[in-house]
Amino acid sequence: MKTGNAIFSCASNLGSIEFEVLNPTRDAEFIHGWISKPYAKFWMMGGYSKIQVAEFYKKHWSEPGNGAYVGWMQGKPAFIIEVYDPGLNELAEHYESAAGDIGMHILLAPNESPVAGFSSVAFYAVLKFLFADPKVHRVVVEPDVRNEKIHRLNRRFGFQHTGPVDLKEKTALLGVCTRENFQIACDNPSREPVQRIAASPIGLQAWDKVNRLLVRKCLAELLHERVLKAEVVAEGADNVAIFHLSSADGTVDYVFAGETLPLDHYLIDLNSIRRRVDGLDAPLDALAFTSEFYPQMGIPEEKLSVYLEEISATLYSSLNKHKPGYLSAEQLCSADFQVLEAAMTEGHPAFIANNGRIGFDAEDFRKFAPETGASMRLVWIAARRSRAIFSVSATSSYESLLASEFDPSALQDFRQQLRALDLCIDDYWLLPVHPWQWTNKLVQMFAADIARQDIVYLGESSDCYQPQQSIRTFFNRSQPARHYVKTALSVLNMGFMRGLSAAYMQVTPAINDWLYQLVESDDALRQSGFRVLRELAAVGYNSPEYARLPDNKNPYRKLLAGLWRESPVSRIEEGQQLSTMAALLHIDPEGDSLVRCWIEASGLSTQAWLERYLNAYLTPLLHCLYAYRLVFMPHGENVILVLEDHVPVSIFMKDIGEEICLLNSERELPEQVARISVQVPEGHIPLSIFTDVFDCFFRYLSGILYEHCAFSPDDFWRCVARCIQRYQAQHPEYSALYAQYDLFAPRFAHSCLNRLQLRDNQQMIDLTDPSKLLQFAGELENPIYPFREVTRTELASEIEQAV
Structure with missing residues (x-):
């Protein structure tokens, strides 16, 4: 009998499948009925009584690494599975077991009323259930060698058979399935056993939830940026106020409760938000909110439809992040680097419409969206060298790049393909292409180049890649130590068409070499553990037709380029964990915080943990600013944390070529690096900390620590002030710059990100002049200003005691 205590659920076109722990006493009744039938002969329990069945599963549960579960569909038991540690039984003698392996047996319910696709749906659900545990890397099976039905099913879902093995009770066909396979x-799509996402129904409850979350974000961010202004209608206890907001025509009202934290950060109670239209209660709807307030939001009418499409796509993405089977914050606490990457809910927390991806259809979303965690293969083409540009780091070469990124057999295959066309591989550069870009853009738009054999299709990669949060960058899942690959992707996402310019990429390796040498030669940066992930090589193709377009920023000149970036995997020590810094802002669908779980697991106090993080992240940014006037785009997606025992100890910075700047610097630079030197108003220089760090990241982290760890905003900003004071005390040589770019100023200019996107959602900023298009809304009170003297005194006392 079903208990309702589901530990996992999985949607399918046959209905929801729920997993419960197998209860030997309760479930022996139906299991006995199944195993008594001829179809279950390979289960080898045909002669068991009900009591023997119950005793078997009691014994099974008592042994290390074992478990058993029942899968329920439509209120009936549909299958049972047994799991075990294959490294602890006789199977370990027949294959090389590893941590993260789990063995599995499955028995389906009797097929009394055949249902098309039932076995595939059940098998898919079982593997989803097993791989939902981030500690599981491979599933191992050993069915009877005569069981052809299960062999076909295994192969269909990615199991690779390694040959028959003789076990005590049977000759088995050993199979192993990795998470990637x-x-x-x-x-x-031809193998997909469940209803494809393009046609799957959207539940009203889930739709209401993601709309409520996005409306809360609309309110919080538009009030923060002073785009909208809400009236305080009542003051409550604990600094909670009741706010009221009306549309310009007065027909729509919103009422909600929340607190206002430093930096005008609105911490809004999700369940308090109410909407009334013409005086009547109405459901929360992010699209309706946008339509109701777009004149006040400053969205040009000609841009409104595109922004609404971005809002719709962001909601659709959020549905995927909140679907059944998500990993909780507790489960993510020790998760694999790429499991964390796929689980993130907020890469860019400030932007309201942050998952537009206009150009993707629902099937593209399923295959290529980062939050699906799907593995994919890149397309490789050969681009004629006379039409293409290749550049590489001074520490590498084209030949060494190919040797590190491809197996010899793959390169030989490419060579033979070209030779079959009477072409020579030495006349071409190999170039990675996103499958969407190839199908939707290049095949048609570059048809002339393909006909001339200036571009030759070589096929899909043998390695599997996982899309990162930045959507056009890919991590190699097959060979994690191999480089990231970044490709052009002509979809509109968060204010940009995500192409790559061949001309712009040409100097990227030189810029990365320059920065790498600077970082490696700086004692303070090396001592902090600060490192960069270099973009070592870049390649781009110039079609003669599109290359004639006069504007270098034209998206048609950014259709075909790629680059290779170092992987951090081989650069960490044993026992260290990698994570996107966006994880610090992650809230799981149940409302739990990952940073809370990390702090709890570390055994440190919140303050001690935060101080370690600030030392790893903020201190090197301060040094780059004051020692070199060098600034980055240090948001959560661009920073990779290195953790030990759940505590940050250092960071990697990435996305170097496009997003670093030397501000108002007189430093002489090599010609290929000169573009990073930018002149901006002097007052904009400290915004690299005030806006990019304080407002766009710490503001959210402070709120999360307040809500989930009871760590007050005052305590948070005091820690930040102490970190800055400590750095300044250690580097008195920059004292004049501390006054010139004063991070303890009482106020700073309020630079607004959503105002950029609302003004022009297709070109938010100009990378060649990052200050030109900035949008300001007065000033913000500096949250560390009140602690400027207190922390200086505390630090002096601390130094005196140490001496």
Whole structure:
């Protein structure tokens, strides 16, 4: 009998599948009925009584690494699975077991009323259930060698058979399925056993939830940026106020409760938000909110439809992040680097419409959206060298790049393909292409180049890649130590068409070499553990037709380029964990915080943990600013944390070529690096900390620590002030710059990100002049200003005691 205590659920076109722990006493009744039938002969329990069945599963549960579960569909038991540690039984003698392996047996319910696709749906759900545990890397099976039905099912879902093995009770066909191979099997539409996402129904409850979350974000961010202004209608306890907001025509009202934290950060109670239209209660709807307030938001009418499409796509993405089977914050606490990457809910927390991806259809979303965690293969082409530009780091070469990124057999295959066309591989550069870009843009737009054999299609990569939060960058899941690959992707996402310019990429390796040498030669940066992930090589193709377009910023000149970036995987020590810094802002669908889980697991106090993080992240940014006037785009997606025992100890900075600047610097630079030197108003220089760090990241982290760890905003900003004071005390040589770019000023200019996107959602900023298009809304009170003297005194006392 079903208990209702589901530990996992999985949607399918046959209905929801729920997993419960198998209860030996309760479930022996139906299991006995199943195993007594001829179809279950390979289960080898045909002669068991009900009591023997119950005793078997009691014993099974008592042994280390074992478990058993029941899968329920439509209120009936549909299958049972047994799991075990294959490294602890006789199977370990027949294959090389590893941490993260789990063995599995499955028995389906009797097929009394055949349902098309039932076995595939059940098998898919079981593997989703097993791989939902981030500690599981491979599933191992050993069915009877005669069981052809289960062999076909295994192969269909990515199992690779390694040959028959003789076990005590049977000759088995050993099979192993990695997480990556399962993803690949599911990403092939011809194999997809469940209803495809393009046609799957959207539940009203889930839709209401993601709309409520996005409306809260609309309110919080538009009030923060002073785009909208709400009236305080009542003051409550604990600094909570009741706010009221009306549309310009007065027909729509919003009422909500919340606190206002430093930096005008609105901490809004999600369940308090109410909407009334013409005096009547109405459901929360992010699209309706945008339509109701777009004149006040400053959205040009000609841009409104595109912004609404971005809002719709952001809601659709949020649905995927909140679907059943998500990993909780507790589960993510020790998760794999790429499991964390796929689980993130907020890469860019300030932007309201941050998952537009205009150009993707629902099937593209399923295959290529980062939050699906799907593995994919890149397309490789050969681009004629006379039409293409290749550049590489001084520490590398084209030949060494190919040797590190491809198996010899793959390169030989490419060579033979070209030779079959009477072409020579030495006349071409190999270039990675996003599959969407190839199908939707290049095949048609570059048809002339393909006909001339200036571009030759070589096929898909043998390695599997996982899309990162930045959507056009890919991590190599097959060979994690191999480089990231970044490709052009002509979809509109968060204010930009995500192309890559061949001309712009040409100097990227030189810029990365320059920065790498600077970082490696600086004692303070090396001592802080600050490192960069270099973009070591870049390649781009110039079609003669599109290359004639006069504007270098034209998206048609950014259709075909790629670059290779170092992976951090081989650069960390044993026992260290990698994570996107966006994880610090992650709130799981149940409302729990990942940073809370990390702090709890570390055994440190919140303050001690925060101080370690600030030392790893903020201190090197301060040094780059004051020692070199060098600034980055240091948001959560661009920073990779290195953690030990759940505590940040250092960071990697990435996205170097496009997003670093030397501000108002007189430093002489090599010609290929000169573009990073930018002149901006002097008052904009400290905004690299005030806006990019304080307002766009710490503001959210402070709120999360307040809500989830009871760590007050005052305590948070006091820690930040102490970190800055400590750095300044250690580097008195920059004292004149501390006054010139005063991070303890009482106020700073309020630079607004959503105002950029609302003004022009297709070109928010100009990378060649990052200050030109900035949008300001007065000033913000500096949250560390009140602690400027207190922390200086505390630090002096601390130094005196140490001496």
